[in-house]
Amino acid sequence: MKIIITFYTTYDNLKAEELLSNEQIPIRVKPVPRHISSDCGLAIEGNIEDKTKIEEVLQRNEIEYENVHIIK
Structure with missing residues (x-):
């Protein structure tokens, strides 16, 4: 299973990508x-x-995120 994390802003999404990749x-x-x-x-x-x-x-x-969705 996968998760999808949604964000309020593109900035938070891109910052999260950088941090998680690091x-x-x-x-x-x-x-x-x-x-x-x-x-x-x-x-x-x-x-x-x-x-x-x-x-x-x-x-x-x-980093503010909107929600974490579990995807089958």
Whole structure:
């Protein structure tokens, strides 16, 4: 399973991408899927196994995110 993390702003999305890449957490930036609504058109996709680690990195660096969606 995967997770999709949505953000309020493109800046937060891009900053999150940089921070998570620096932590060597495998992620991918992609458009927000149609069935998910978001203020920002971009999202980060990651592995469900990395969910806690991703949230810790974002919180530690004060990156605001809208929601974490679990995708099958």
